[in-house]
Amino acid sequence: MAAATGAERRWVRGRGSPEAPQHPAPAYGRHGVGRPGGIWRTFQRDPEFGPDGCRRDAFPKLLLSQPAVLTISGSSAHWTPAHPQRLLHHQRPRQKRYYEEFPINLRTGEANLTQVYLQEALDFMKRQQVAQRPFFLYWAIDATHAPVYASRPFLGTSRRGRYGDAVREIDDSVGKILSLLRDLRITENTFVFFTSDNGAALISAPKQGGSNGPFLCGKQTTFEGGMREPAIAWWPGRIPAGQVSHQLGSIMDLFTTSLALAGLAPPSDRVIDGLDLLPAMLRGQLTDRPIFYYRGNTLMAVTLGQYKAHFWTWTNSWEEYRQGIDFCPGQNVSGVTTHTQEEHTKLPLIFHLGRDPGERYPLSFASTEYLDALRGVTLVVQQHQKTLVPGQPQLNVCNQAVMNWAPPGCEKLGKCLTPPESIPEKCSWPH
Amino acid sequence: MAAATGAERRWVRGRGSPEAPQHPAPAYGRHGVGRPGGIWRTFQRDPEFGPDGCRRDAFPKLLLSQPAVLTISGSSAHWTPAHPQRLLHHQRPRQKRYYEEFPINLRTGEANLTQVYLQEALDFMKRQQVAQRPFFLYWAIDATHAPVYASRPFLGTSRRGRYGDAVREIDDSVGKILSLLRDLRITENTFVFFTSDNGAALISAPKQGGSNGPFLCGKQTTFEGGMREPAIAWWPGRIPAGQVSHQLGSIMDLFTTSLALAGLAPPSDRVIDGLDLLPAMLRGQLTDRPIFYYRGNTLMAVTLGQYKAHFWTWTNSWEEYRQGIDFCPGQNVSGVTTHTQEEHTKLPLIFHLGRDPGERYPLSFASTEYLDALRGVTLVVQQHQKTLVPGQPQLNVCNQAVMNWAPPGCEKLGKCLTPPESIPEKCSWPH
Numbered sequence: 001m002a003a004a005t006g007a008e009r010r011w012v013r014g015r016g017s018p019e020a021p022q023h024p025a026p027a028y029g030r031h032g033v034g035r036p037g038g039i040w041r042t043f044q045r046d047p048e049f050g051p052d053g054c055r056r057d058a059f060p061k062l063l064l065s066q067p068a069v070l071t072i073s074g075s076s077a078h079w080t081p082a083h084p085q086r087l088l089h090h091q092r093p094r095q096k097r098y099y100e101e102f103p104i105n106l107r108t109g110e111a112n113l114t115q116v117y118l119q120e121a122l123d124f125m126k127r128q129q130v131a132q133r134p135f136f137l138y139w140a141i142d143a144t145h146a147p148v149y150a151s152r153p154f155l156g157t158s159r160r161g162r163y164g165d166a167v168r169e170i171d172d173s174v175g176k177i178l179s180l181l182r183d184l185r186i187t188e189n190t191f192v193f194f195t196s197d198n199g200a201a202l203i204s205a206p207k208q209g210g211s212n213g214p215f216l217c218g219k220q221t222t223f224e225g226g227m228r229e230p231a232i233a234w235w236p237g238r239i240p241a242g243q244v245s246h247q248l249g250s251i252m253d254l255f256t257t258s259l260a261l262a263g264l265a266p267p268s269d270r271v272i273d274g275l276d277l278l279p280a281m282l283r284g285q286l287t288d289r290p291i292f293y294y295r296g297n298t299l300m301a302v303t304l305g306q307y308k309a310h311f312w313t314w315t316n317s318w319e320e321y322r323q324g325i326d327f328c329p330g331q332n333v334s335g336v337t338t339h340t341q342e343e344h345t346k347l348p349l350i351f352h353l354g355r356d357p358g359e360r361y362p363l364s365f366a367s368t369e370y371l372d373a374l375r376g377v378t379l380v381v382q383q384h385q386k387t388l389v390p391g392q393p394q395l396n397v398c399n400q401a402v403m404n405w406a407p408p409g410c411e412k413l414g415k416c417l418t419p420p421e422s423i424p425e426k427c428s429w430p431h
Numbered sequence: 432m433a434a435a436t437g438a439e440r441r442w443v444r445g446r447g448s449p450e451a452p453q454h455p456a457p458a459y460g461r462h463g464v465g466r467p468g469g470i471w472r473t474f475q476r477d478p479e480f481g482p483d484g485c486r487r488d489a490f491p492k493l494l495l496s497q498p499a500v501l502t503i504s505g506s507s508a509h510w511t512p513a514h515p516q517r518l519l520h521h522q523r524p525r526q527k528r529y530y531e532e533f534p535i536n537l538r539t540g541e542a543n544l545t546q547v548y549l550q551e552a553l554d555f556m557k558r559q560q561v562a563q564r565p566f567f568l569y570w571a572i573d574a575t576h577a578p579v580y581a582s583r584p585f586l587g588t589s590r591r592g593r594y595g596d597a598v599r600e601i602d603d604s605v606g607k608i609l610s611l612l613r614d615l616r617i618t619e620n621t622f623v624f625f626t627s628d629n630g631a632a633l634i635s636a637p638k639q640g641g642s643n644g645p646f647l648c649g650k651q652t653t654f655e656g657g658m659r660e661p662a663i664a665w666w667p668g669r670i671p672a673g674q675v676s677h678q679l680g681s682i683m684d685l686f687t688t689s690l691a692l693a694g695l696a697p698p699s700d701r702v703i704d705g706l707d708l709l710p711a712m713l714r715g716q717l718t719d720r721p722i723f724y725y726r727g728n729t730l731m732a733v734t735l736g737q738y739k740a741h742f743w744t745w746t747n748s749w750e751e752y753r754q755g756i757d758f759c760p761g762q763n764v765s766g767v768t769t770h771t772q773e774e775h776t777k778l779p780l781i782f783h784l785g786r787d788p789g790e791r792y793p794l795s796f797a798s799t800e801y802l803d804a805l806r807g808v809t810l811v812v813q814q815h816q817k818t819l820v821p822g823q824p825q826l827n828v829c830n831q832a833v834m835n836w837a838p839p840g841c842e843k844l845g846k847c848l849t850p851p852e853s854i855p856e857k858c859s860w861p862h
Contacts, residue, residue, distance in 0.1 A: 158785075159677065159737060159785040160785045160786060161783070161785055161786035163786070164785070164786075205787075205791070205792070206783075206786045206787040206791065206792045207786060211645045211788065211789065212645075213644045213645050214642045214643075214644050214645070216761070246590065306590060329791055329792075330647070330762055330763065330764045330789055330791035331761055331762060331763070332761065332762070332763035333761045352592070352637075354589075354590040354591045354592055354595070355591060355592035355594070355595075355637045355638060356636075356637040357642065358642065358761060360636070360637065360760055360761035361636070361637045361760075
């Protein structure tokens, strides 16, 4: 099935990157903002974005030259138009109805949205197979994002509450997608990658949040609970089954990896941070590389090998915290889970993530281990900062025009809207 | 291989019970007390206990009527003679040398003790197979108990530090035991149970402690981190592979289960709390039952179904805490992880362990869910207290005489000692 370019069929699920922790805007509500009794979500089926270049740039547009691309992505309960696949239409009435509306019953948690996403994905794959076209499917379900939902056959089936029901439905859906690949007999030239964009959003716990296991804090922080993700790569016949890789990766790597799979070179006019993960996945090769963690323009932390150095610590503000918003519920590591922005740039807090994955025991400043780790970390940070070319932020620019005002198909539904003038403006995050 | 009694070969690893959280005595040190540069441990190979009845009663003595029983148990760094398999000889010079001494290098963490335990187990099983005798093996390795150790081939092989090295060696050893069962062709009539006596001892973290994942606190507490254990039952051809059981169990159940496997009835002259787990393991049957959590004589908590009610909360005392002893490092749940003994008997804190396995969000006292759960919990506690017959404690009695002064084999080593007079006395725990 591979095209002349050497492109393989591939399916990539994943969004975000460690450099861009996602910040819900509590102003729009965390627990199912919307009309009483229900909330509506849209999903987007097409990468034809708005009239300005922002969103297209944020998406691996090189891939758009491939014959068939489908991105299915749930929108979430916060308004982040700069996130390409995240559209929420209900908060601003004038932005309603991009493709279709799907209700979520806030009281019962019932919604058939995952089934809609699933059906779209299956249909898309079948169509491409009939047309013998390689395809790229981005399947970003959002049932585990508050408001958490599941369809009726899954509601109440888990011992883990509604969140567990949602996970069960997602699990079942992933199984159906893999089954279809088997039925279509294209498993051996389909690359599947499963991951998430951030750790569990503990601000939504316990009823609508997951667990980050042993890791510290949750989504929105640069601690492991916010940043460390499960990742499963699947490619029968190419990726050995059951192997575990200790390669340090980030979602940004999926860009470079996807290009490599398609036989394309990454753009050479800029520094590309993403790493091609194929050597790790296909041959068990390990590449030593740092991962940098930003909040806004601030380099909060860096991981190098087993060590993670924090130059700044911060969970969320006292103001938020006093309102009951807590990114680290039940966790309190003195001097680490700070509610003020604490600077440690001169003497970073360094943790050994192997012995201490929960970031609870900073190495002693006086230890040889600390000094050795600091030396390594300092070098890679200097190198990073030397080669860093400040650019025009593409992921924290808001622009009404980039919403999907008139996606393909809208005319059939009579729901096409006229885009407003493109006015990019810097989004202000509450933290 | 089954004897006329219907006894199957069986291998049980496990110690302790939720009713008896184990309390190290910090007075004897937590981090490798002993001579400079090294610590010695003994291991015990035989259930021939001391001259008084205490220890024998604490052991399932009915099993002793079976032809072959081997208990191998590491001693630990605290002096708890009332724990049958826990002997530490080095703290009191006069108690030295029960069977043999095995050094642990405190600086490097090197010790070949797990290999010694392994070899003893393998030899024992081979001997029984030659003699065509059913056997009971209790194999309680202690490499993950501070001072944590591994033998040279495993030292430094893990990315998780010395603790990871120890786990790797234990994993390898369990593999070798299972392999021998396969080689001996007795897997189908050998019952294997793998579990632990308590959660990771977080007071030993990060260098010598494990992780309790999402669970609250660690060993010595009645929170999930202290009490919830992995458990794997293995019996090819009888226990379906890969199944997960939600049966709530306790290590006490292994007594009843072992008797059932041996075709023996539990004693009828007393209330037996242990449940026969065979229906759960063999037929996936679930039995609704409560689990009670004690510290000393205090009923701290009870689990019933998905709900856990805390009648008392306590981690460790302020005095200990101020000395740096912390049973819940990095965790702080207001009103739950208390350093004073807080009574909630009138209105227990209730958690839903499915949605909230980390015990971070007590149910609202005013909720219907709370009232329903409270009703169920109150009933089982009343029932429990009505049938409870206070007995002579067997697991918190200290008696110098019960140490293994002259175990079989000592004469060959010239290391037999004369037991002192039997003087049972109540042990005093620091908490």
